[in-house]
Amino acid sequence: MCEAIWNCLLSDCMPLSDAAEWSGIAAEFQHLLAFPNCLGAMDGKHVVIEAPPSSGSLYYNYKGAFSIVLLAVVDARYRFRLVNIDAYGDGGTLTVSAFGSALRQSSLRIPEDSPLPGAEHLGTMPYIFLADEAFPLCRNILCPYPGHNTGEKKVFNFCLSHAQRMVECTFGILAAQWRVYRRVLGVSLEVAEKIVKATCMLHNFLRKDVLTAPAPTLTTEPSLGMQNAPRLGTNNASRDAAAVRDKFAEYFISPAGRVPLQDRY
Template identity: 35%
Template sequence: MLMQIFLFLSQFPSTENERLAVAADFEGYWNFPNCGGAIDGKHVRISSPAGSGSYYHNYKGFKSVILMAIVNANYEFMMVDVGRNGRMSDGGVFQTTTFCKKLHRHELNLPSADMNKEGLNFVFLGDDAFALHENLLKPFALRDLTIEKRIFNYRVSRARRVVENAFGILANRFRIFHTTINMSPNKIDVVVLACCILHNVLRQKNKGGYSPTTMVDREDIESRQLIPGSWRNEEQLTPLQANLNNTGQAGGKQNRDKYVTYFNTTGAVPWQNDMA
């Protein structure tokens, strides 16, 4: 069986000031304050290891391992976890990560509310697959939405787009992700991890050549249009299956409600009503 590799990369902050610097980038680029990163997971297609049966068989009908990651505002991987079998849900994989365990044990040295904008909690951003937490936000389910909740969903999705685009760049540039990886099982997770590290190096050393602006999603604020990045024109890493019942704790709901209020009052941006 494949082993699981978890790694905090060099970009992963360890102090309050380093986390505040990550949050400043999210606010500067994506108008989302107090954000420590965007979280998502993808299926990496693999050949079935001998004797594994249906162990790696995912909901899409092929064999895979899961790449879980946290990405900063510059499309760089800060944390990666790879090697869990494809039949696990992304929320389930996230629960097994060292990051999640440290988050729940309050061991990540997150900035306190009095250090953050508007006294709000420091947060990470996920999608429907993740459980709400006092430090993890996700959009509201797409039913019976008020305009305020639609605006909140837009603001979260806008900032979360960095992780989708990071995966898109990764697969576009490292073409092994467009194939079924066929090698010794104990090497697959190492190869995936190496690609994530090289992605970060190339983003930092040759951003324009490695991932030009046309490759990533961008917004035309004047026309209120989302312009998809060129990576979306090709088959990509397969998203994980959302778990809509993964609602989370009461403190997470209260925290989300505070962000809803903020994005509809002092934190509003002029174009949000047209984009939501």
């Protein structure tokens, strides 16, 4: 049944995006969360399972349980756009995922670089995915500045966290709606992966025709995400990726990119 749900609804509820659809997702992030050129918020969720037979510590995670990892990219309306279920717990989930491979090979049909609204002087900027510090910084993945920051770096971290928490909210909705996430999955790895895929698809099915959705407000402190999780990749960013992040930071302190209440927080 889980496999049938995934196969039958895939083309309608989680289709492969082209440049036009990616642009629509970016427009919603700009409108609802004031983050331009954003194609989605990305994070991983541990789904607790029983220890597979003869697996040793292969599926053992930093939380002290056995799990598989749901790596997901969500849009500004709490919908899954890309999901990857990894059977090996932590350690390089993004690197070994189909999404990570497609991103490296430039096969995601991401739109061409374009200027940020009202900030043409910064030049053209790439379309990016938002992630927390557990992920590697690269040209198409923006992560927060590490350590204690002040000034424009602190503002940037706030704006990124505000938009990136959409994926945390989506995971919360998923876990609250499907009770299977409230217990340990006592099934085989193959069945566990099918269950996770089916619940993600049904989550999107219930939101397929939703035209409006409340966006998170800037009235609470930004969440810190998986700040204590092991790194999914190296944070030795290239100069190009670091320059992209610096330009976004410059944008958010400019009149064109300033977000309400950011100075307060």
